[in-house]
Amino acid sequence: MLYITGPQKSHQEPDPSLINPRLPVASGSPNLTLKQMGYWPSYSTISPEARKAYLLWLAGGRKYPSADIGYVFLFFYGLERRVLEDMTGENRGSPELAAIEAEIHRLLAAYGHNRSFKGYASRFLEFAFAPADPETPGAPPALPEERGFELPLSLRIGLGLFARDQKPVPAEWALAWLRADPNTYLRTPALRCHEHFATLFKQQYTDELRGGLRLKVNRTKLKISYQPASSGLRYAEYSRTLPGLPDVSAVTAPVAELRKLANKCSDALDAYSRYLGRNPDKALALEALLLLPVALWPTEVRAELGALKNRVGDGMVLIPFGELASRLKSSGPLSRDKMLGLAHALESLNLGIEPDVIAGTKAPKAEDKIVLFPTLPEDGAVRLTPTYVAATVTLDLSCAAARADGEVSPHEMLHLSRQVDSWAHLSDAHRKRLKARLRLGLEQPPTLASLKKKMEPLSGEAKRAVGQFLAHLCQADGLVSPEEVKFLERVYKTLGLDTQLVYSDLHVAPEAPLKGAAVAVPASRTEPKKAGATQSFTLDHERIAQLHKETEAVSALLAGIFTDDTLNEAAVPQEELPAEEPAKAESSILGLSEDYSSFVRHLVSRPLWAREDLGDVAADMELMLDGALEHINEAMLDIFEAPLTEGDDPIEINQELLEQLPL
Numbered sequence: 001m002l003y004i005t006g007p008q009k010s011h012q013e014p015d016p017s018l019i020n021p022r023l024p025v026a027s028g029s030p031n032l033t034l035k036q037m038g039y040w041p042s043y044s045t046i047s048p049e050a051r052k053a054y055l056l057w058l059a060g061g062r063k064y065p066s067a068d069i070g071y072v073f074l075f076f077y078g079l080e081r082r083v084l085e086d087m088t089g090e091n092r093g094s095p096e097l098a099a100i101e102a103e104i105h106r107l108l109a110a111y112g113h114n115r116s117f118k119g120y121a122s123r124f125l126e127f128a129f130a131p132a133d134p135e136t137p138g139a140p141p142a143l144p145e146e147r148g149f150e151l152p153l154s155l156r157i158g159l160g161l162f163a164r165d166q167k168p169v170p171a172e173w174a175l176a177w178l179r180a181d182p183n184t185y186l187r188t189p190a191l192r193c194h195e196h197f198a199t200l201f202k203q204q205y206t207d208e209l210r211g212g213l214r215l216k217v218n219r220t221k222l223k224i225s226y227q228p229a230s231s232g233l234r235y236a237e238y239s240r241t242l243p244g245l246p247d248v249s250a251v252t253a254p255v256a257e258l259r260k261l262a263n264k265c266s267d268a269l270d271a272y273s274r275y276l277g278r279n280p281d282k283a284l285a286l287e288a289l290l291l292l293p294v295a296l297w298p299t300e301v302r303a304e305l306g307a308l309k310n311r312v313g314d315g316m317v318l319i320p321f322g323e324l325a326s327r328l329k330s331s332g333p334l335s336r337d338k339m340l341g342l343a344h345a346l347e348s349l350n351l352g353i354e355p356d357v358i359a360g361t362k363a364p365k366a367e368d369k370i371v372l373f374p375t376l377p378e379d380g381a382v383r384l385t386p387t388y389v390a391a392t393v394t395l396d397l398s399c400a401a402a403r404a405d406g407e408v409s410p411h412e413m414l415h416l417s418r419q420v421d422s423w424a425h426l427s428d429a430h431r432k433r434l435k436a437r438l439r440l441g442l443e444q445p446p447t448l449a450s451l452k453k454k455m456e457p458l459s460g461e462a463k464r465a466v467g468q469f470l471a472h473l474c475q476a477d478g479l480v481s482p483e484e485v486k487f488l489e490r491v492y493k494t495l496g497l498d499t500q501l502v503y504s505d506l507h508v509a510p511e512a513p514l515k516g517a518a519v520a521v522p523a524s525r526t527e528p529k530k531a532g533a534t535q536s537f538t539l540d541h542e543r544i545a546q547l548h549k550e551t552e553a554v555s556a557l558l559a560g561i562f563t564d565d566t567l568n569e570a571a572v573p574q575e576e577l578p579a580e581e582p583a584k585a586e587s588s589i590l591g592l593s594e595d596y597s598s599f600v601r602h603l604v605s606r607p608l609w610a611r612e613d614l615g616d617v618a619a620d621m622e623l624m625l626d627g628a629l630e631h632i633n634e635a636m637l638d639i640f641e642a643p644l645t646e647g648d649d650p651i652e653i654n655q656e657l658l659e660q661l662p663l
Helices: 048-060 069-086 095-111 115-129 153-164 171-180 188-192 194-208 253-278 297-314 321-327 336-347 381-383 386-402 409-422 428-443 448-455 460-473 484-495 501-506 541-561 564-570 594-603 611-620 625-640
Strands: 221-226 238-246 316-322 351-354 367-375 651-653
Touching: 048 069, 048 171, 069 095, 069 115, 095 115, 095 351, 115 153, 115 221, 153 171, 153 221, 153 238, 171 194, 188 194, 188 253, 194 253, 221 611, 297 316, 297 321, 297 351, 316 321, 316 386, 316 428, 321 367, 336 351, 351 428, 367 428, 367 611, 381 386, 386 409, 386 428, 386 448, 386 460, 409 428, 448 484, 460 484, 484 501, 594 611, 594 625, 611 625
Parallel strands: none
Antiparallel strands: 221 238, 316 367, 351 367
16 A cells, blocks of 8 residues: 655656655664654655654554654555545445555554544545445434534535435434534533433424424535645545535524524533532432433432332322432432422422422421322412412311320311312312321421411401311310310410410300300310310210311411412522523634634635535525625735635635634
8 A cells, every 4th residue: 555666757746655765764773753754744855764764664564553643644645645546436346445445444543543633534534435325324423522614524414315305304413413513612511411411402302393303405515525634635626526415514594493402401401510510429419410300310210219109109108308318319408499309300200299398388307207199290389379378277277286185086187188178179289289288297297386477467357266166176086185275275375365265165155156066065064174274075076067167167268368468478589590601602713703604614625616616605604605705805814914715716725824724
């Protein structure tokens, strides 16, 4: 795979790769790692020491890993000339072409760490060995580690085929297009959380774009071109057009739509990204996962949630909150915003949790009990309506009264459960949640102090009705214990009621306001007990049937008193996290606008343009060709004192200026 010749009579400069055996070669053992050649080396002009090193590198199988990359390029120049000049009519299946292709792949494996060589060799493979009649591809091609100033050829061919065949662009191809587009700069969340970003992007791409983008066949034809590394070929034009394929990279609208979707996905990952920035070793902790959509949680965590959901089934489960947090790999106590995230995550799996932190309830501690139950996702604000809050206050008071004697009788539990079922003015979801609240309240009753603020807005009449309701609830099991009497005394005191009313409410005469109630007679006397009495009372069971109507009356009364204004005072503000600064766009070239910068990248992809071809590119980008060239050349003249393009048809690109452009 070498060019070797004797003395040349021509005055033309020999090809850089050409080995002339008559030129002097140094003796001794040269250092192959030492840089002894310029940017564009040529065998005829390098030093005898460099020739000796190059010949040793060739004799050693062209595989010394630390050799100066100049020797690799010097050999590569010969492969370029052989394929581009000597074998232009060669059959694609030629054994020699196959051997050259394999050799370039081998060199890439050995020296691909060099950015310059990897770029030239990869582009050469794309150009020289691209199929003449490509078929609709499957998976997208592997992208280069660093983006160039234009889309990789294999990607442009695939996208052109989707446009030609009018097939939707698959999500994997759309993501590859976005990541390789030279005018797109992804934000920090998309880079730091690249795997989560890819998953979320592909999910939302399919959902929002109804199966994928359908590209139009634009005017710019896909023209494959290659600019050789060899200085001996640098002024020649090597290009070919793939018939029937449009160059979709010249159209800006589709990729702009992809950028919009990418920004939406970055927003969804923003909080998680910032958390990882502060805690890079806690990517799998519950505190981190709560900042992600549940669909992006690790498989093992979602499996744990699935097992928990199966355990709940159609019923409910009462467990310590610490057990749930431990099963989900929490690294410590959860802040309120993390607890809200957990509640929303559970709701997305149709699991409700009490206490209801979404509606403003205090977040549980590790030792506190919680209830999990089946539900449907619902806005927590719906549970801040006066009617629903009235039901929760009624239920909380009932739980506290039922547990006043240290245990809950089956009669009391059955009564309260049936009471919740009877509240037809509430939705099924609300009643299901209230039953979970009841289960938690009977296990872990609210304190009187926690209920005091909720009862403050009540009028005197309403407070009196609440007191009577609780007194009657304590009679549901047919016996009022001393502990229940003490509890009622504290409630009446909190409500600002005379504690002596406890005894009159427990011993209502027939002419008392509670119509239809039977007379309650103490076990040892017929006089009302004084405050502090500890005897039990045996009561008439006929009164229990009246409790249902009284509970309804008190609940309706509370609903009329708890207004939206009252509830808003108790609303708990959620912590707002500042948005992460998006990565600054770096797509501008020397201060040119995004449109002109994109056009420049298309310009420099070929050393020479036919005016018609470049006109199609400008039209696809919604630019006027002459105006765009004039504007770009003025900018180049101001900075480099030379225009980027010369000529009218064809239009030639200034290759010396190309080396100085920050592409």
